[in-house]
Amino acid sequence: MNQTTTLYAAYATLIETVLGELVTEGVLPAGTSFANVTLEPPRDPAHGDLATNAAMVLAKGAGTNPRSLAQPITAKLRAQPAITNAAIAGPGFINLRLAPDAWLTELKTIAALGDQYGRSSIGAGRRVNVEYVSANPTGPMHMGHCRGAVVGDALASLLEWAGHRVIREYYINDAGGQVDVLARSVHLRYREALGDDIGAVPDGLYPGDYLKPVGAALAAEFGDQYRTAPEDEWLPLFRKQAVARMMELIKSDLAMLGIHHDIFASEAELQAAGKPEAAEGWLRAHDLVYDGELEAPKGKAPPEDWEPV
Template structure:
């Protein structure tokens, strides 16, 4: 139990006592009651809105109720002062011993500090990346990949069972284009001089596909009609592209539990199942779409199509699930895919590029209908990343065809830099990735700043050993002063930040928090530059040194735990 959950329990007990005494009615809804740090730290260590939330349903004055709650909280040994502010906010100041106890708890809990079981028993399927299997991963895929993977780890940290899924779009026309491009490279591998026409994939990444197929099949498919080789080349090219995608993602430390094939989904009749389920509930009907607004195209004519009643669930119009030729629309296939996912998970999350924003309403409507509103479904939109080098846009990679590969970027700046940088802004905010700035050794670079804090912590024991200091033995935490305990108070917020970030589906909150924690640690460290007595290592005062080392180690532990949730390794030293 963390400090914040412990005090939430204390507050519940205080409210129960008021109910028992008749000062508060029984059965009041308490879900909106919070215990959190006050906005102004001069007001205390914790604040609760309990009186503000409960006064109206209790039929009493918020200030009067706050005074009664405060009287109960004042009885706690961990509390040194309680005050009522404004119309009824309650502020608590905790004893120094309470904060020293939390510092000791960080050391005791160790790697598990910040983790919880608040999400235990709930399975979450998170689908991310899901790039078309037509080439290597490029930087357009990177941010969504990192956000999705970090979110999966964050959800696991609060006890959820997580399914990491990649949806393979291998049933569309783009896969036929891939097969035809592979066939050209196959002919090239057999000695033919080729020209790649517009509309096919020009990247050299397809050369190994052609070379492998040439080695396996010789010239069996040279000069043959497309019908003789298209299905085979489609299957083989997709398999090679998926192997390449897995390899690229592995450079970022990303591994999915499940790769689901759109082609297999359709072959198994899943869209038909979803359609039948919806028709049985009168949620699909045969109708005609409204004519496009404005001047009608010459080839437009009203056609009866099976339409999902999307407007019942907040969409702007009903949506066709099949085309006029009977083939499934993108929406129809996606609807069936989400129907399948919901059968093995309690909650669904999709990580999409911001260019898919226009389709959110319809797929949310479909999931709501298919799960009868019982499955929580979130779509997280991720903005594109603009690549810069010293402020100038990065030129596209000629080697790769027409894009900058993820592998090239990771190989240049490193996995940890890429992952951390992708989480330094909210997913739906624009982002610049400047190759010079992301490796810059400055406070303005969050990646460096947080890693530097951990490296400084790691350096302390080395420096103590080099100075011949014996820092073994139990630390007397009562030697820590107010300034040092302020750092403990910030460290103690970590479990609460993790739970909040998981609930909001916002992994960037961990990066923000780690930056703030690192900043406070650096500020405390730098005080020793002006006042030698503030340094962490004091050769003439081993007891204080032990206490400060204990504090530093705890901060290092929290940083490591946070970085691990982000998929970033905590460095021991910086070159």
């Protein structure tokens, strides 16, 4: 076994080799795809060390039933020195039992490679962009964001381990109504920091105490310059400042999880640069846009806000 190949990958290759021989022999038709063939541990370890669905997924194309196709597959697998048994189970699954030496060889490989065991070059340096977390910058992260952060980072690391060039992206949703609400909520805390009695936080604004330090910082920086100023004078500034402070908070939380992104892409900046329009123009230029009406969901009345655009 090649030292850069795990046991499962090695036996998956062996299965493909056996199936390729059956194509050559005419048991399987030429051009048969093995894309749906899997190799994995059986649900019950008593059934064997590995199991494959090869006969199950290829029988129809071969014009036979799975158990019949499993017979020539298992015959070839039993001829392999490292396989002590290949048994047909149920409707046509194949369970494999490996020789003890196969496991001992794998343990030696693991010991020799250490933390490089399992690393792959299958990605061949291809660039992959993984966008994850991307929580709205209107407050601290919660457990839902944390779950997405961990899953996304694990996926990015796995792709890197498989030889891809991975870019980790956080898409900042800093355009639209929610960030205007954030700016107004921060302005309220800014006035509070200047000594105003703000009373109860009005409905529709973010009431969290996490905005108090943001308001205090703005009060320290600008004094009462925007205390009574019209909204159009302070809204863009407060929006930008508030989003920046929220992103500092989010980045700090992510850092405690050991998660760091390569790119923080701003939705507002993309819109200002005309990127959505440019993307649509490119898609239309390559005939990749369908213009028509969306059909209403079948079997039930459409939602009240349904727009068949």
